[in-house]
Amino acid sequence: ADRPPSPVNVTVTHLRANSATVSWDVPEGNIVIGYSISQQRQNGPGQRVIREVNTTTRACALWGLAEDSDYTVQVRSIGLRGESPPGPRVHFQTLKGSDRLPSNSSSPGDITVEGLDGERPLQTGEVVIIVVVLLMWA
Numbered sequence: 001a002d003r004p005p006s007p008v009n010v011t012v013t014h015l016r017a018n019s020a021t022v023s024w025d026v027p028e029g030n031i032v033i034g035y036s037i038s039q040q041r042q043n044g045p046g047q048r049v050i051r052e053v054n055t056t057t058r059a060c061a062l063w064g065l066a067e068d069s070d071y072t073v074q075v076r077s078i079g080l081r082g083e084s085p086p087g088p089r090v091h092f093q094t095l096k097g098s099d100r101l102p103s104n105s106s107s108p109g110d111i112t113v114e115g116l117d118g119e120r121p122l123q124t125g126e127v128v129i130i131v132v133v134l135l136m137w138a
């Protein structure tokens with residue numbers, strides 16, 4: 001009972017050449033305070049883990065992706081005393097080409113709003129900690 005159940009209905013939307021959005025649902029009746037996303041590129045270097053706590057957001061932008069490449073993504077729920085097992089492994093392939101960002105857009109390294117594509121903004125007062133870990137292949 002300490003660990004929440006895994007996320008369900010994990011889907012990838014807003015698929016583009018260099019970004020995508022992953023979203024999911026959390027089964028009702030569980031206290032979930034955050035999530036942890038593991039993004040893995042197939043046949044390429046690098047795993048990225050995105051971890052957010054104190055958020056009720058059920059979606060996350062993935063940015064800086066390589067074009068025309070295969071990725072998998074898995075989501076864990078974070079509860080008060082631990083994380084769920086990883087949810088289903090979802091495969092997606094980025095589009096060919098390059099995302100054309102408006103000239104007044106923030107830099108691609110800015111993780112706050114990049115690629116959200118009109119998802120709801122973070123609520124005022126919502127405390128969000130974002131930790132991004134890039135583990136390069138040894």
Ligand SMILES: *[C@@H]1O[C@H](CO)[C@@H](O)[C@H](O)[C@H]1NC(C)=O
Pocket residue numbers: 008009025026027028
């Ligand atoms: C998962 O998706 C189905 C179909 O849209 C929906 O009926 C169900 O409520 C969703 N699960 C959760 C936990 O929201």
Ligand SMILES: *[C@@H]1O[C@H](CO)[C@@H](O)[C@H](O)[C@H]1NC(C)=O
Pocket residue numbers: 053054127129
């Ligand atoms: C989450 O929010 C609670 C209550 O606002 C706060 O005490 C706690 O420090 C926050 N945790 C993190 C990791 O920000």
